[in-house]
Amino acid sequence: MSDDFTPALGRLAPTRFYDPVVALTRERRWRSSVVMYVSPRPGETVVDVGCGTGSLALLLARAEPRATIVGVDPDPSVLAAAERKAAAERKAAAERKAAAERKAAVKGEAAAGGNGAGGAVRWLAGMGDALVSLLGAGSVDTAVSSLVLHQCPVPVKQAILASMHAVLRPGGRLVVADYGLQRTRLMRLAFRTVQLADGRADTQPNADGVLPGLIAGAGFGDVREAEVVPTVTGSISLYVAHRP
Ligand SMILES: C[S@@+](CC[C@H](N)C(=O)[O-])C[C@H]1O[C@@H](n2cnc3c(N)ncnc32)[C@H](O)[C@@H]1O
Numbered sequence: 001m002s003d004d005f006t007p008a009l010g011r012l013a014p015t016r017f018y019d020p021v022v023a024l025t026r027e028r029r030w031r032s033s034v035v036m037y038v039s040p041r042p043g044e045t046v047v048d049v050g051c052g053t054g055s056l057a058l059l060l061a062r063a064e065p066r067a068t069i070v071g072v073d074p075d076p077s078v079l080a081a082a083e084r085k086a087a088a089e090r091k092a093a094a095e096r097k098a099a100a101e102r103k104a105a106v107k108g109e110a111a112a113g114g115n116g117a118g119g120a121v122r123w124l125a126g127m128g129d130a131l132v133s134l135l136g137a138g139s140v141d142t143a144v145s146s147l148v149l150h151q152c153p154v155p156v157k158q159a160i161l162a163s164m165h166a167v168l169r170p171g172g173r174l175v176v177a178d179y180g181l182q183r184t185r186l187m188r189l190a191f192r193t194v195q196l197a198d199g200r201a202d203t204q205p206n207a208d209g210v211l212p213g214l215i216a217g218a219g220f221g222d223v224r225e226a227e228v229v230p231t232v233t234g235s236i237s238l239y240v241a242h243r244p
Pocket of ligand 1: 004005007008009022049050051052053054055072074075126128146147152160
């Protein structure tokens with residue numbers, strides 16, 4: 001596979017505008033569902049493929065600080081943004097902890113443990129089809145990816161899913177959140193904004209409902225579309241599956 005990739009906002013706008021734009025997609029709604037389907041456990045390793053500016057990886061690290069969360073993306077500019085976001089979260093959490101300790105000291109009490117910060121996320125530069133060389137075959141408990149596959153040509157979608165399969169341990173979970181089958185005229189119309197940014201060739205297969213078949217074709221079992229979230233940019237589907 002080549003090292004070519006479509007940047008976070010495609011040809012629509014520079015990557016620095018990514019976070020405010022993605023917020024328009026009912027981001028909190030579908031990201032919290034992704035975290036629920038991943039439900040990281042202590043000691044588990046979760047890889048977020050095409051992690052972008054790190055929003056999902058950081059949420060996962062906050063959900064279970066004792067899990068190892070790895071964010072992988074080929075774009076150094078989004079990884080730099082993710083690292084800045086992680087540093088800002090750590091700083092805010094340290095300030096909250098210091099304030100709680102000062103308050104407790106004034107009252108002569110012990111401060112409650114923890115500071116609400118997540119565990120540290122490991123950020124790695126790399127393509128989604130090269131996960132085995134980055135992390136090792138069968139080394140991951142859950143592979144997750146959000147809003148990546150719709151931007152990729154079909155052979156790259158297949159290669160990323162095959163790579164997620166290979167990096168998972170047997171029994172490991174796959175969670176994909178992305179634009180899936182656009183079932184209504186309204187959703188097909190709304191999805192045109194994404195197609196404007198990322199081009200029709202890579203995005204239309206998603207709108208036609210190609211993902212469940214590609215996930216099964218990569219060797220996953222129990223493939224199901226667990227949720228469909230309508231947004232102003234088209235509907236985002238959550239797919240869950242297992243590596244048998
Ligand atoms: C629309 S952004 C989504 C970012 C993030 N996952 C999120 O939910 O906000 C798509 C991301 O996929 C990355 N990407 C594109 N092609 C990729 C590939 N072949 N392998 C891994 N990541 C890729 C881009 O660099 C970009 O950061």
